[in-house]
Amino acid sequence: MNILNSKSLINHNTFKVNASAKFFVNVKSENDIIELLKAQKFKTCKKFILGGGSNILLTKDINGLVIHNQIKGIRIKKETKYKMVVEIGAGEMWDKVVEWSVENNLYGIENLSLIPGYAGAAPIQNIGAYGSELKDVFLELEAINIETIENTQFNKADCQFGYRNSIFKNNLKGQFIITRLKLILSKKKKINISYKGLYEEFKNTAIEDLNCKKIREKVIAIRKNKLPNPVTIGNAGSFFKNPIISESTLTKLQISHPEIPFFKKNEEIKIPAAWLIEKCKWKGHTEKTCGVYNKHSLILINRGTASGLEILKLAKKIKKDIYKNFNINLEEEVNIS
């Protein structure tokens, strides 16, 4: 393994923030990880697990070892008449996995097309889009405990998936390196156009005429039109989560803002954070080096040379304003380090 010193991470985070890693290494197998974790040189060193860097904001240099997961492979592990269990290496690009699934006429992850990043990070925040979440198809994952170097299996219940959340963002944050995951995909046609934006696109198409390929193509087209491409505009997708509020808070808010949009699912009430931010006139706001994307108010952008701290400062200003106006605390979706 080639350990690099003082490596710039500018091309390893989609915000394009110029922070650096004291040590940086690509790992291609579980054995690479075990060897690293056993090495005396890195015993007391802080470890940071990096995927595609599309859900992080680096506010300082990483004074430790950055482990860049490059474990590859998409393998069919089990097949029945209607289902296929697929094992995926954590270093595979997530969208390559979706592409493979659609090419094989499998159903379950086509709505999650074009989400940047690696498969290994998908369980961390239970990625979701267009009415689907990773947890809908998740079977189990394997991960190495950074402290004990033991390989551990986590089933769906162990992962404690929630809205953009899992145990790996909470109690077990930073403690495990996810190496592989298994998904159960459907060989039987299963169309999910419950999400309003997708439904609108397909409402005049008969379900018999739809398939996973058409859904993927549509999701890609919508995303390309709505979201900034990190290759040209530094960003990490939605910076904040949609806040979940109580019925009584909603009732109070409806007095001052009768038009407030909300979604109700399983007793949970979600308010679109984008609406709150837009209402407070932050959409398209620009500062010297960063700003709020003009087509989507949940997305903070690097206008060229922003530092992580400058982007964080803008995020804090927005949070403060939303709290002042709506008494709602926005929570970051992006991992700040």
Ligand SMILES: Cc1cc2nc3c(=O)[nH]c(=O)nc-3n(C[C@H](O)[C@H](O)[C@H](O)COP(=O)(O)OP(=O)(O)OC[C@H]3O[C@@H](n4cnc5c(N)ncnc54)[C@H](O)[C@@H]3O)c2cc1C
């Ligand atoms: C334009 C754009 C659009 C996006 N759209 C969506 C969307 O629709 N839905 C959605 O859910 N997300 C979206 N995201 C966010 C992001 O793409 C996902 O969260 C993705 O899963 C992050 O993957 P990554 O490999 O880039 O993770 P990274 O940013 O590299 O890491 C994220 C976190 O996971 C940890 N981590 C990464 N890999 C591992 C591993 N193998 N083991 C243990 N810990 C690990 C890191 O330490 C870090 O804390 C979007 C981002 C962008 C830039």
